[in-house]
Amino acid sequence: MDTITINSLNIGLSTNADGNRLYATLKPYFIKNKVVYLSFENTIPMSSSFFNSSFGELIDEFGIDMFKEHVIPININKSQLDLIKKYIGWHTEKELC
Amino acid sequence: MEFKISTLGDYSHLFSICREGLSDDKKISIDITGLNFINPHDVLIIVEIAIWLHKKHSDVEIIIKSRSNLLDYLTDIGLFEFVKTNHEQSKTIKAISSQTAMPIRRIDVNHIDEYIISTLNFIRNFCYNADLTMLSIGIQEAINNVHDHSESIIGAYVFCQYYPKINEIKVCVTDMGVGIPKRVREFNPKLTDAECIEWAVAENNTTKTSPQNSGKGLTNISDFVFANGSRLNIYSNNGCYSIINEKEYTSNNPIQNFFGTLIEFTIKVDNLHQDEELDISNF
Numbered sequence: 594m595d596t597i598t599i600n601s602l603n604i605g606l607s608t609n610a611d612g613n614r615l616y617a618t619l620k621p622y623f624i625k626n627k628v629v630y631l632s633f634e635n636t637i638p639m640s641s642s643f644f645n646s647s648f649g650e651l652i653d654e655f656g657i658d659m660f661k662e663h664v665i666p667i668n669i670n671k672s673q674l675d676l677i678k679k680y681i682g683w684h685t686e687k688e689l690c
Numbered sequence: 691m692e693f694k695i696s697t698l699g700d701y702s703h704l705f706s707i708c709r710e711g712l713s714d715d716k717k718i719s720i721d722i723t724g725l726n727f728i729n730p731h732d733v734l735i736i737v738e739i740a741i742w743l744h745k746k747h748s749d750v751e752i753i754i755k756s757r758s759n760l761l762d763y764l765t766d767i768g769l770f771e772f773v774k775t776n777h778e779q780s781k782t783i784k785a786i787s788s789q790t791a792m793p794i795r796r797i798d799v800n801h802i803d804e805y806i807i808s809t810l811n812f813i814r815n816f817c818y819n820a821d822l823t824m825l826s827i828g829i830q831e832a833i834n835n836v837h838d839h840s841e842s843i844i845g846a847y848v849f850c851q852y853y854p855k856i857n858e859i860k861v862c863v864t865d866m867g868v869g870i871p872k873r874v875r876e877f878n879p880k881l882t883d884a885e886c887i888e889w890a891v892a893e894n895n896t897t898k899t900s901p902q903n904s905g906k907g908l909t910n911i912s913d914f915v916f917a918n919g920s921r922l923n924i925y926s927n928n929g930c931y932s933i934i935n936e937k938e939y940t941s942n943n944p945i946q947n948f949f950g951t952l953i954e955f956t957i958k959v960d961n962l963h964q965d966e967e968l969d970i971s972n973f
Contacts, residue, residue, distance in 0.1 A: 605803030607830040608837075630970075637806050638823045640830040641906035642838075660973070667970045672823040672963070674971055681973060683906060 595622070596630040596667070606639045612646025619647070622663055623655045634668035644680040657685055691717070692753075696724030701735055702946035708742050708866070709947055718743055721753040728760065730849045730862035731923070731954045733769060737794055738866050738950070740773035741844050749775065767791050767849075785812035792850040799837045802830055809850055813859060816852055821965040824914040824957050825850075825859060831907035832863035832953045840867025842950060858920075859957040866950035869927035883929030884940035891924070891931060911955060920958045926951040 602618060604611040622629045652660045666674060691712075693703055704720065712718075720739075725732060740750040750773055754761050764770060766789045771777060783805060785792055792809050806826050813822060829848060836846035842865035850861045874886035881889060891908040908924070915922040915933045922933040925943050927950075932939045 607802040607806070607834065608799050609834075610799075637803060637810065638826045638830070640827065640834060641910055642831075642834045645906075665970065665972060666968075669968055669971060670821075671966045671968055672821040674968060674973075676823060676827070678973060680906070 594628055594630060596632055598632040598634060600632075600635050606637050606643050608640070609642045609646040612643040612650075615643075615647040616650045619651060619664065620654075623651065623659065626663075628663050628665060630665050630667045632668045633666060633670070633673055636673070638673050638676055639680070641680060641683075644677065644684075648677070648681070649684050652681070652684055657681070692719040692721060694721045694724055695732075696726075698731075698944045699946070701739070701948070704739050705945060705947035705949065708739060708746075709949065711746060712743075712748055716747060717749045717751065719751045719753050721755070722760075723753065723755045723757060725760075728763065729954070730851050730860045731864070731925075731952055733764075733767065733794060733849050734847050734862050734864045734952065735945075736769065737772050737847055737849075738844060738864055742866055744775050745844070763789055768793050783808040785809075790816065790852040790854055792848075794847065794849045796845050797829075797833050797848050798845060799833065802833050805848065806830065813850075813852060816854065816857075817859075817959050817962065819964050820959055820962040822962070824918060824962070825861065827914060828861055828911050828953075828955050828957075829863060831910050835907050836863070836865040836867065836951070839870070839873050840865045840951060842867035857959040859959065860954065861957070862952065862954040864950065864952040869949055870924075870951055871927045871929055883927045884931060884942065885929070887924050887926050887929045887931040888938070888940050911953070915955055918958055918961050920956040920961070922953070922955045924951065924953050 597618060604614050619629065648660065695701060720736060736752065743750050752770060752773060766786055772794050779796055783793065783795065792812060795805055797805050806829055810822055810826060813825065833846050836842055844866055846863060846865045848863045850859060852859050870890050871883040871886035874881060874889050878889060891912050912922060912933060916936055919936060924931045925945060925948060927948060928943050930941045930943045
């Protein structure tokens with residue numbers, strides 16, 4: 594199983610533009626139906642803008658269940674994980690409205 | 691022309707000049723001797739006014755009389771250098787250990803992460819293993835908002851100060867753009883300026899200035915402030931929105947003629963959780 598280390602992608606975790614780049618990096622795994630470990634080692638927390646352009650776009654395109662099955666977070670702080678779960682909750686609530 | 695500042699309201703005259711311009715006298719002196727306590731918002735208001743007036747070809751001088759501690763503090767954090775005409779900030783970000791502060795910094799979207807990493811590394815010296823997500827997210831969301839919505843011609847400025855005696859961090863981000871009310875009124879023309887800020891903070895409200903906006907930036911900041919039991923002030927145009935002791939307040943901006951947006955929040959370090967790393971998890 595592949596591992597992508599966010600830190601090695603040379604992107605930040607704050608802007609829409611950087612989020613787009615993570616989206617582009619992860620999308621092939623969804624198309625090929627492959628699971629990927631995503632390492633958050635030495636990263637700062639993810640902004641809501643970055644989430645929208647990365648995970649948010651993947652969730653919109655492939656669905657929340659497929660997203661959770663294909664992207665496995667590793668080396669992540671509990672606070673970062675809780676923040677992303679909050680964003681996922683916001684995002685999926687928005688879709689239901 | 692000389693302006694004496696001792697309260698927030700005293701900045702009104704300076705913002706009036708920023709709006710209307712100067713006719714003859716191109717030298718402005720800002721006497722801050724009367725300020726009992728310099729908050730991060732004071733630092734950044736002075737910086738952004740000076741930079742705005744420099745763009746209008748005015749000279750700005752900061753005056754402090756007989757207060758050597760204040761003079762030393764403002765010298766150490768770089769205020770006098772920052773307000774000089776044609777000041778160029780250093781390419782490297784260096785914390786100011788003597789004053790437990792991060793330097794005044796103009797931040798664009800391409801340098802948010804660099805600033806945050808430096809700030810987190812510095813603050814961790816005082817808040818070992820504390821979860822500093824709130825500090826990071828507050829700055830990220832505020833700067834993104836400036837970039838996405840404000841059209842600020844002078845960009846965004848940030849200043850962070852740690853207060854060791856009370857174990858609190860104060861963070862301020864400011865711009866001199868169009869202001870939250872102008873954007874929100876494109877959707878809700880009948881709201882007052884303060885109501886516009888309150889609308890913008892509420893979950894899921896967005897002016898969609900950029901296609902991927904989802905209205906979570908200010909909500910994210912306010913959620914953290916509520917959870918931390920701390921304080922938030924947002925001044926934008928004529929409005930003011932605050933969270934104090936887990937209650938929200940709206941009012942007129944005490945700084946008349948203010949334009950742009952200023953966000954200042956406090957982090958109570960004693961109320962932060964300890965962070966923990968997980969090897970593997972799931973969303």
